[in-house]
Amino acid sequence: MNEKKKTNYVIIIISVLLFAILVFGVLYFIIHPETVSTISNNNQNEILNSMSSEEEVDIFENIELVSASLEKYTVYGTHLNFNISVNNSDDLDNIYDAKIILKNMQGDETNYDADYIVENDKILFSTSDKINTGIDLESINQDEYYILLKVITNKVSYGENGDKKETKKEHYYNIENNTEYKDIEYYTITRKKKNNKIDIKENKIKNRDVNTLCMNVKESKLPANVYDIVIDAGHGGEDCGASANGYTESELTLDYAFKLKEKFDKLGLKVKLTRNENETRMDTYGEDGRYVIANSVKAKFQLSVHLNSGDSDLTGVEVYCPNSSNLKFAENLANNLVLNCNTSYSQNNTWKENDGVYVRNFNDAAFEEVLEYARELGFEPYNVSYNTAYYGVIRESGGIMTGAYIDGRDPTYENNPYYNSNMGVETYLLELGYITNLSNIENIIANEESYTDVIVETTKDYLNLK
Numbered sequence: 001m002n003e004k005k006k007t008n009y010v011i012i013i014i015s016v017l018l019f020a021i022l023v024f025g026v027l028y029f030i031i032h033p034e035t036v037s038t039i040s041n042n043n044q045n046e047i048l049n050s051m052s053s054e055e056e057v058d059i060f061e062n063i064e065l066v067s068a069s070l071e072k073y074t075v076y077g078t079h080l081n082f083n084i085s086v087n088n089s090d091d092l093d094n095i096y097d098a099k100i101i102l103k104n105m106q107g108d109e110t111n112y113d114a115d116y117i118v119e120n121d122k123i124l125f126s127t128s129d130k131i132n133t134g135i136d137l138e139s140i141n142q143d144e145y146y147i148l149l150k151v152i153t154n155k156v157s158y159g160e161n162g163d164k165k166e167t168k169k170e171h172y173y174n175i176e177n178n179t180e181y182k183d184i185e186y187y188t189i190t191r192k193k194k195n196n197k198i199d200i201k202e203n204k205i206k207n208r209d210v211n212t213l214c215m216n217v218k219e220s221k222l223p224a225n226v227y228d229i230v231i232d233a234g235h236g237g238e239d240c241g242a243s244a245n246g247y248t249e250s251e252l253t254l255d256y257a258f259k260l261k262e263k264f265d266k267l268g269l270k271v272k273l274t275r276n277e278n279e280t281r282m283d284t285y286g287e288d289g290r291y292v293i294a295n296s297v298k299a300k301f302q303l304s305v306h307l308n309s310g311d312s313d314l315t316g317v318e319v320y321c322p323n324s325s326n327l328k329f330a331e332n333l334a335n336n337l338v339l340n341c342n343t344s345y346s347q348n349n350t351w352k353e354n355d356g357v358y359v360r361n362f363n364d365a366a367f368e369e370v371l372e373y374a375r376e377l378g379f380e381p382y383n384v385s386y387n388t389a390y391y392g393v394i395r396e397s398g399g400i401m402t403g404a405y406i407d408g409r410d411p412t413y414e415n416n417p418y419y420n421s422n423m424g425v426e427t428y429l430l431e432l433g434y435i436t437n438l439s440n441i442e443n444i445i446a447n448e449e450s451y452t453d454v455i456v457e458t459t460k461d462y463l464n465l466k
C-alpha cells in the first residue's frame with residue numbers, strides 16, 4: 001500500500017466514523033426527545049431566575065402582618081377547612097368582609113369567603129360550617145402559595161355638612177398553626193390521567209420574621225397505594241346482610257360494586273373495592289379493615305352499597321349522608337335514581353332530611369347501647385355526641401369530622417388507626433331499595449344498568465370530572 005492510498009483509507013475511515021457519530025446522535029434525540037426540551041427548559045429557567053433576581057419584588061411591601069392562630073384544620077373529601085382566631089381590637093370594629101387568601105410568589109391572590117363570629121376578646125373566622133364545602137382542593141392551580149387571612153374593615157363617618165365618608169382598610173394576618181395537626185399531603189382525583197400533589201405546612205415568609213401556612217401544588221404521579229374513590233359492597237360472607245324473596249344482600253351489593261368499578265374505571269378513576277369476593281370473614285378495623293381501607297388509600301370519596309329490609313310494603317331509595325354536611329350529592333343521587341330507574345323515594349320518615357335523603361346520628365337509644373355495651377365489657381364508654389354519625393362506614397372513615405371513635409379501648413376488636421385523623425373520606429351509604437319488597441328488588445336486579453349509570457353520572461357531576 002502506497003502513502004497516497006494509505007491517506008485515502010484514513011480519510012474514508014474518519015468520514016465513516018463521523019457519519020456514524022452523526023447518525024447515532026440524530027437517532028438518540030429521536031428516541032430521547034425530552035433531553036432536548038430539558039436543555040431548553042433549563043436555559044429558560046436560568047433566564048427567568050436571572051430576571052426575577054434582578055427585578056425581585058417584595059410581595060408584602062407596605063403590608064403589615066399580624067399573627068393569627070389556626071384552631072381547626074381539616075380536609076374532608078375534596079374540601080379544606082380552617083378555623084382561625086384573631087385578637088379583637090378597636091381596629092377590627094366594622095368588619096366589612098373576610099377572606100382566606102392564597103397569595104402566590106408574584107403577589108396574585110385567590111380569595112375564599114370566610115365567616116366570623118366575635119367571642120369576647122377573640123374573633124373566630126371559619127371557611128365553612130359544612131364539612132364537605134369550603135376550599136375546593138381540586139380546583140387550585142399548580143403554584144406555591146402563602147395562606148393568609150385578609151379582613152376588610154369599613155369605617156363610616158359623617159362630615160360637618162352630613163356627607164357620608166367610608167374608609168376601607170385591609171388587614172393581613174399570617175396564620176400560625178397551633179393545632180396538633182401539622183403537614184397535610186393530598187392527591188387530587190385523577191382527571192385526564194393527571195393528578196396534583198398538594199402539600200400544606202407552616203413555613204417562614206421570605207424576608208419576614210414570621211411563619212404562615214404555605215401550600216405547594218404540583219403535578220405528581222399517583223403513588224401505587226393512593227386511590228381516587230372506594231366502593232364498599234355492604235356485608236359479605238357469613239354476614240350476608242338482609243335476605244328475602246330468595247335474594248341475599250351481600251351477593252347483590254357485590255354485583256353492584258363490580259359494575260360500578262367497571263364504569264368508574266372507564267372514567268379514568270382509580271377505584272378500590274373493600275372486598276372482591278363473597279369472603280367469609282372481613283375485619284372491620286385494623287389497617288385492612290372495611291372502615292379503614294378508604295382512609296389508608298387516601299381516597300377522597302366512598303360509596304357504601306346496601307339493600308334495606310322492613311315491612312313488605314316499604315320500597316324505594318335512601319341515601320345516608322355524613323353529619324354536618326352539605327346534602328347536595330345525596331339530593332341529586334336520590335332525585336336522579338327516582339327519575340331514571342323506575343323507583344321511588346323511600347316512605348321511611350325516620351332520620352329523613354329531604355326526599356330520599358337521610359342523616360342518622362346518635363340518639364338517646366344509641367347512646368344507651370354504647371354505655372351498656374362498655375359497662376358489660378368493662379371499658380370506659382366512647383365519647384359520642386348527637387353529632388356523631390351512626391353508621392360505622394361513614395363515621396370511621398371521616399376521622400374527627402364525623403366523630404370516629406374506635407381507638408382500641410374495646411378489647412374485642414382492633415382500633416381504627418385514623419380515628420383521630422384531620423383528613424377524612426367523604427362517605428355516603430346508599431340503600432338501593434328494599435330486598436323485602438318483591439317488585440322493588442326485582443327492579444333493582446333488572447335495572448342494574450340504569451342504577452349504576454345514574455350513580456356514576458351523579459358522582460361525576462358532583463366531583464366535577466368533566
Ligand SMILES: [Zn+2]
Pocket residue numbers: 234235241242249306307
Ligand atoms: Zn346492609
